[in-house]
Amino acid sequence: xxxxxxxxxxxxxxxxxxxxxxxxxxxxxxxxxxxxxxxxxxxxxxxxxxxxxxxxxxxxxxxxxxxxxxxxxxxxxxxxxxxxxxxxxxxxxxxxxxxxxxxxxxxxxxxxxxxxxxxxxxxxxxxxxxxxxxxxxxxxxxxxxxxxxxxxxxxxxxxxxxxxxxxxxxxxxxxxxxxxxxxxxxxxxxxxxxxxxxxxxxxxxxxxxxxxxxxxxxxxxxxxxxxxxxxxxxxxxxxxxxxxxxxxxxxxxxxxxxxxxxxxxxxxxxxxxxxxxxxxxxxx
Amino acid sequence: xxxxxxxxxxxxxxxxxxxxxxxxxxxxxxxxxxxxxxxxxxxxxxxxxxxxxxxxxxxxxxxxxxxxxxxxxxxxxxxxxxxxxxxxxxxxxxxxxxxxxxxxxxxxxxxxxxxxxxxxxxxxxxxxxxxxxxxxxxxxxxxxxxxxxxxxxxxxxxxxxxxxxxxxxxxxxxxxxxxxxxxxxxxxxxxxxxxxxxxxxxxxxxxxxxxxxxxxxxxxxxxxxxxxxxxxxxxxxxxxxxxxxxxxxxxxxxxxxxxxxxxxxxxxxxxxxxxxxxxxxxxxxxxxxxxxxxx
Numbered sequence: 001x002x003x004x005x006x007x008x009x010x011x012x013x014x015x016x017x018x019x020x021x022x023x024x025x026x027x028x029x030x031x032x033x034x035x036x037x038x039x040x041x042x043x044x045x046x047x048x049x050x051x052x053x054x055x056x057x058x059x060x061x062x063x064x065x066x067x068x069x070x071x072x073x074x075x076x077x078x079x080x081x082x083x084x085x086x087x088x089x090x091x092x093x094x095x096x097x098x099x100x101x102x103x104x105x106x107x108x109x110x111x112x113x114x115x116x117x118x119x120x121x122x123x124x125x126x127x128x129x130x131x132x133x134x135x136x137x138x139x140x141x142x143x144x145x146x147x148x149x150x151x152x153x154x155x156x157x158x159x160x161x162x163x164x165x166x167x168x169x170x171x172x173x174x175x176x177x178x179x180x181x182x183x184x185x186x187x188x189x190x191x192x193x194x195x196x197x198x199x200x201x202x203x204x205x206x207x208x209x210x211x212x213x214x215x216x217x218x219x220x221x222x223x224x225x226x227x228x229x230x231x232x233x234x235x236x237x238x239x240x241x242x243x244x245x246x247x248x249x250x251x252x253x254x255x256x257x258x259x260x261x262x263x264x265x266x267x268x269x270x271x272x273x274x275x276x277x278x279x280x281x282x283x284x
Numbered sequence: 285x286x287x288x289x290x291x292x293x294x295x296x297x298x299x300x301x302x303x304x305x306x307x308x309x310x311x312x313x314x315x316x317x318x319x320x321x322x323x324x325x326x327x328x329x330x331x332x333x334x335x336x337x338x339x340x341x342x343x344x345x346x347x348x349x350x351x352x353x354x355x356x357x358x359x360x361x362x363x364x365x366x367x368x369x370x371x372x373x374x375x376x377x378x379x380x381x382x383x384x385x386x387x388x389x390x391x392x393x394x395x396x397x398x399x400x401x402x403x404x405x406x407x408x409x410x411x412x413x414x415x416x417x418x419x420x421x422x423x424x425x426x427x428x429x430x431x432x433x434x435x436x437x438x439x440x441x442x443x444x445x446x447x448x449x450x451x452x453x454x455x456x457x458x459x460x461x462x463x464x465x466x467x468x469x470x471x472x473x474x475x476x477x478x479x480x481x482x483x484x485x486x487x488x489x490x491x492x493x494x495x496x497x498x499x500x501x502x503x504x505x506x507x508x509x510x511x512x513x514x515x516x517x518x519x520x521x522x523x524x525x526x527x528x529x530x531x532x533x534x535x536x537x538x539x540x541x542x543x544x545x546x547x548x549x550x551x552x553x554x555x556x557x558x559x560x561x562x563x564x565x566x567x568x569x570x571x572x573x574x575x576x577x578x579x
Contacts, residue, residue, distance in 0.1 A: 020384065023379055023380070026376060026379075033409065033412065037404075048417055049417050050417075053417060053419075053426075054422065095306075098300040099300060099304035102297045114305075117308075121308055121312050121313075122507070123510055124559065125511070125535070127514055128319075128559060130538075130542065131318070131319055131538075131548050132315030132316060132319040132322070132555075134331075135315070135318045136311065136318065151307070154307060155307050155312050158304055158308050187296075212399060215401070218402065218516075218517050219516045219517065237404075248411055255407065259399070259404060262399050262400070262401075266395050266398065267399075270395050273461075274464065275469075
C-alpha cells in the first residue's frame, strides 16, 4: 500500500518535472529570435560584424532607437500603417457586420452559395492575384495610394470578419431582438440597440484581428506602393535591408516598433479569437 | 402583427449582404477575372492584353525548364510545413492544456510568432543563420559547442530547409491555439468514464482526445494548406528564390515572372495552375474528412 502510493507520487512528480522542462525549452526557443532581435538592435554596427561576435551588446546603443527616426521616415511609416490598418478595419466591419447579421438571423435563397463564395475567396491569397489586383488598381487610379491598400486589405479580410461575427451572432439568442421588433423597433434599430452591445466582445476581437492582419500585411504593399512616404512599416523598414549593406541594428530597432503594439493587442484577444475561429468553422 | 409579404421584404437579406458582395467583387472577383483572362491572352511587357492566345502561356510555363522544380519545391514546402506544424502544434496544445504554474505566461509567449509580421520573423532567422556573423554561430561558440563558424546553408537545399523550419515556427501557434480551444471544449466526463474503465494515457489520447479535437484541427489544416501554399514573405526575405530558382515556390516564381521579367501572361498562367492545385487539395481534404465524420 505505502509502496504503491509512493510509486504514483514519483510518477506524478517526474511527469511534472518533464512538463515544466519541455514547456520551458519551447518558450526559450520561441523567444530566442526576439532576444536576438532585441540585443542586435542595441549593438553598434562594428560589434555586429566583429569576428568574435557577442551575445549581449558590449555597449548598449540605446541611441539606435532614436537614430532610426532620422535615418528613415519612421513616423510617416507608422502613421501610414495606422491609416491602412484603421481604414481596412473600418471598411471590413461596415461591410461585414450586416452580412454576418443576415447570415445569422435570416433565411434566404443563395445563403449556402454566399458562404461557399466566402470560402473560395479565401483560397486566393492576394499574392496569387497580384497581377489582377494591379490591373484593377490601375483602372481605378489607385496604384501607389493608401486607399487602394485599404480596400484590398478590407476585401481579403471579409471572409474572416463574416466568419467570426456570424459565429458570435449565432451564439446569442435572437429572442431579445424579436421582442424588440414587437415593441416597434425595426431590424436596424434592434441590431444596434440589442445585438451589437451584447456581441461587443466578439466584435472587438474581430476588429483587433483585422487590424493586426492589415498592419502585418507585406506583399500587396510591396507590390503596389513605390513612393517612400506612403509605405507602411512592414515595407518601409526594408530601407535598412539593402541589397549589399544590411543595417541589422536599425532594421531590428525599427522592427521592434512594428511588432510591440500588435503583440500586445494580440495577447488581449487570443482567447476569444481561437474559440471564435473554431466555433464559426464547426457550425458552418 | 405580421409584415405584409412584399418584394422589399424578400429582397431585404440581399441588401444586408450587398456591401460585402460589392467589396469582394471589385477587389477579389474582378482580379480573379483579370488573372484568368491574362492567362489565356497575349500580354505585352507593359501589361497590355493583346488578343486570345489559347494555352500558349500554359505551354510556355509547363515547358520551361524550371517549372517542375518550382512545383516540387512548393509541394515539399506545403507538406512539410503543414504536417510538422500540425503535429508539433497539437503536442504543444496538449502540454498547455495541463494545469501548471506559469501557464498564462507560456500561452502569452506562444502568441508572439503568430502576431509578428512574417517579413520581420524571416529577417531575424536570416540573421540567426548567417555564416559570418549569425547569432546561432555566436551562441554555440560562446557555449563552447563549436570552435569555428559553421556554414548552416552550404547548399540551396539547406537554405530551403531553413525556410521550411521558419515556416513551421510561425505556423505552430495558430494550430496550437485552435487545438487548445478544441481541447478545452471536451467534456471532462468522457475522461472520468475512461478512467473508471481503466484506460491508460495513450488510449485516452487516441480514443477520446484526438477524435474530439479533429473538427477544430480540420478547419485549421484546411486554412493552413491555403496559407502555406500561398506564403510569400519567408522565401522572399531569406533567399528571394535564388540561387537559380532552386528555392522558389510558385508564388515567388510568379512574382518574379510578373514584376521582374515582364511576363505577366505566364505569371497569370502560374496563378491559375496554383489555384487549381489548391482547389483540388482543399476539396479532397474537406470531402474526405467530412465523409469520415459522417460514418
